[in-house]
Amino acid sequence: MATSTFGVAAVAVDGVSKRFRLYRERPTSLKERVVRFRLRADDLWALQDVSFEVPEGSTLGLIGPNGSGKTTLLKIIAGILRPSSGSVMTRGRIAALLALAAGFHPELTGRENVYLNASILGLSRRDTDRLFDDIVGFAELEDFVDNQVKFYSSGMYVRLGFAVAVHVDPAILLVDEVLAVGDIAFQRKCLDKVESFQREGRTIVFVTHAPDLVLRICDRVVLLNKGRVVREGQPAEVVRDFRRLMARQDVAYGWDEGTKEVEIVSAAIFGTNGGAGEIFSPGDELIIQMDLKANAPVEDPVVSFALHDENNNFVFGTNSDWREVRIPVFQGKYRLQFLLKGLPFVEGQYFVTLGVHSRDSRKVYHLQEQRYSFHVVKGEENPGAVFIPVECRIERL
Secondary structure, three states, rough: OOOOOOOOEEEEEEEEEEEEEEOOOOOOOOOHHHHHOOOOOEEEEEEEEEEEEEEEEEEEEOOOOOOHHHHHHHHHHHHOOOOOOEEEEOOOEEEEOOOOOOOOOOOOOOHHHHHHHHHOOOOHHHHHHHHHHHHHHHHOOOOOOOOOHOOOOOOHHHHHHHHHHHHHOOEEEEEHHHHHOOOOOHHHHHHHHHHHHHHHHOOOEEEEEOOOHHHHHHOOEEEEOOOEEEEEOOOHHHHHHHHHHHOOOOOOOOOOOOOEEEEEEEEEEEOOOOOOEEEEEOEEEEEEEEEEOOOOOOOOOOOEEEEOOOOEEEEEEOOOOOOOOOEEEEEOOEEEEEEEEEOOOOOOOOOOOOOOOOOOOOOEEEEEEEEEEEEOOOOOOOOOEEEOOOOOOOOOO
């Protein structure tokens, strides 16, 4: 991640909304257009009252589900679309790579398209002459530069478009998903270039569905959903909300808090000494305790828990069925405990999801998503990524 000290805003988005008109019926001829001059249309608000700033020299990630307005917002920042309301202010030359073939003419050669793209981005022919060999070399298309780009693969499109965008000396680089396209070697080259831009103090805004990429290179992240800003903040925090938002689409879990036929009344995390606590050491035993009550008789429910790390990666989970604890008919109140016999984690914060569901997981009685957490504190004698209990023995031979 960039470590520069950020200054004034390079991009300021203030109350931006964007409306599209969706026509239910479109005329197919001039006669239909004249006769049916009133066409029924619906309003689609792709963005609603979006505001944020991107300081000069920082990297901002835009994440969110499909259809959340990310690409529309990037096009508005680039000046390709106008907002229906609100305003966008930018400082410095913008290079935007918003689609695989953006700015390319399929009948022109790669060479001709380099000059066309560079001129669109504000370079003179003399400047393009000077940069041409570097652009083609970065794209690794020396053998194809005089072929028409309509014969290029999607990967070749990406390489050429990205190469032009990063060689026009932009103050602001806008990138839409391109860092996740192409072969692994070129992705690595793109990331190296982005990180060199960060060291040079340039401003970057990019759209991605890759949380790991956000955590690697972003200083801040904006999470969009249905055209609105859901969260803005530090990458780890916003990525966690993004992954939780995407988890709502998992039919097996439901995401609403369930039917409450069986309810999690309370829960606690504590050590085997009985004292409640949030801080543990590698190898400690930990108890997850749940008090449950049935609001209606339920046959054979399953109680489960899952652990996620601070980057919201799933690390472990189990349930009462796998542990051979079964309640044929759940009535009244129960207390259930999961005893973790030795934490394998060396350090970090871990979040606990608790759930009660039917055996086939199609019905969720109650779900508490990452409502509880605990810390594991690294000790001096526990180097490495995981904790492994080790017994040392010696004998004289």
